[in-house]
Amino acid sequence: MSQVTVDWPGWPAEIAESYRAAGWWRGETFGQQLSGWAEHFGPRTALIDGEVRMTYAELDATAHRLSRALHKLGLRRGDRVVVQLPNRAEFVVLWFALVRLGVVPVHAMPGHRRSEVGHLIAQSHAVAYVGPDRHARFDHRQLAAELQATFPHLAYVVIDGETGGWDGFRSLRELLQTEAAPIDHPDPPTASDMALLLLSGGTTGTPKLIPRTHDDYACNARLAAEICELGPGSVYLAVLPMPFNFTMSCPGILGVLQAGGTVVVARDPSPTTAFRLIERERVTITALNPPLVPLWLQERTESAADLSSLELLQVGAARLSDDLARRIRPELGCRLQQVFGMAEGLLNLTRSEDSEELVCTTQGRPICPDDEVLVVDEAGAEVPAGEVGELLTRGPYTIRGYYRAEEVNRTGFTPDGYYRTGDQVRRLPSGHLSVVGRIKDQINRGGEKIDATEVEGHLAAYPGVLAAALVGAPDRDLGERPVAFLVCAGEPPTVRAIGAFLRDRGVAAYKHPDRIGTVPAMPLTAVGKIDKRALVGLL
Ligand code: J2J
Known part of the structure; x- marks a missing residue:
């Protein structure tokens, strides 16, 4: 018998049982784990961000308080919330506040723009977006307003920083300070529930969401922490973006916290x-x-x-x-x-x-x-x-x-x-x-994954472009860089013009091609697909 839910296929029941019997799955949600860590490691330092230092007891209490405020706001078990925060302590507090409620954070990367965040919201049918006010010279409040105008189901916007007078936006700082009453009818998640949604690097042109359960994600973090021999003396520096799976749980933030260590935020x-x-x-x-x-x-x-x-x-x-x-x-x-x-x-x-x-x-x-x-x-x-x-x-x-x-x-x-x-x-x-x-149609730009089909779809919309193919050019610094090959009617566009066009379409900057090549026609393979190997050969 397969444990099938409407939204995502789980593990077959007998296999799930074997993972429990082997001790890989321990039946504990992340909310329960955080409570346990607070009991074990209470006064130890869990999190450092600049001058902010939080003990395990403080992290647990702050996450509890924020859970109550978010529940009061209207978030409920099973809801999805797109979270797009750069590296900061608030990301960790918010993450635990959400998963404790059974609300599912959808991990957006800081560099994502309207196109990517919009897809995440559409795909997950998210009810809320949490972002910074401004980051990397980009105003996320403007983005949130556009998203709310596009997606009627996006009921809440929470901003970490100044809400800037946008109608209805809530301030994360104020929610963190809210002393909401205990939740009346708590409906906590179970360990086999989906805890979070990660974004796949993608190859098919449409972004795919990765459902990770409390059980499986905790297993991931714990085993990685054991192999890295982490303990209460471990101090982990989060350099890469915190929503990245590597930084979250390999062993990352979750692996270090379950070992009683300290997470230090690099902004x-x-x-x-x-x-x-x-x-x-x-x-x-x-x-x-x-x-x-x-x-x-x-x-x-x-x-x-x-x-x-x-x-x-x-x-x-x-x-x-x-x-x-x-x-x-x-x-x-x-x-x-x-x-x-x-x-x-x-x-x-x-x-x-x-x-x-x-x-x-x-x-x-x-x-x-x-x-x-x-x-x-x-x-x-x-x-x-x-x-x-x-x-x-x-x-x-x-x-x-x-x-x-x-x-x-x-x-x-x-x-x-x-x-x-x-x-x-x-x-x-x-x-x-x-x-x-x-063998997947993806470009790995120094660790950032680019779905070639997705970018090709945007390029094909550029006036005068008849066909487009994105390939990875070998690069000393990044391993690979994206290069666009175009078939054009008339004068080909410059890299700058393509960059501006993609920016206007809300495509994250790391996906923009670094070079443009033109060909009179796309070389094709025997089965009629674009021959990307031949294109790379032209570089
Ligand atoms: C070559 N290719 C690699 C490596 C990933 C830890 C670390 C990385 C990721 C990650 C992650 C590679 N050498 N050392 O989630 O928990 C390429 C492969 C892989 C794809 C996955 C983690 N490490 N890759 O990078 O989901 O092609 O995860 O299938 O972003 O990155 O990308 P992503």
């Missing part, structure tokens, strides 16, 4: 800020994407900051070159851990006991003994050991299907529940995976 990802915070707060672990690594190595040669507390540097989200990997320990004086993860679930980590060679040349191995991994050829048959194929996976924290996406789920997963990652890997006898390529 910007610059190495200068990070080095200052590492020295000041005696940070022991942090996580970067590959483009930040050379910046850190450079800063190390110029900065007198004391990094001696830093034990572990995690790097993931895109392929780290073996050469850069080998420089980390000698130049930064800390251990490297490679991280190959995905918001859909499966997480691979290198281990402290791994040889230097494995740590520098592979992307780790799965964190759970019940993670099932297959490496298959185009026909779906397993390839011989050591050969390259597509990675398929299922396990206790890997989804069985996207949220409200029945059609995509039919092709994105095998009939027996494996997620087709679209990543090409080689598996070593030790179980370590080496990521060698990708």
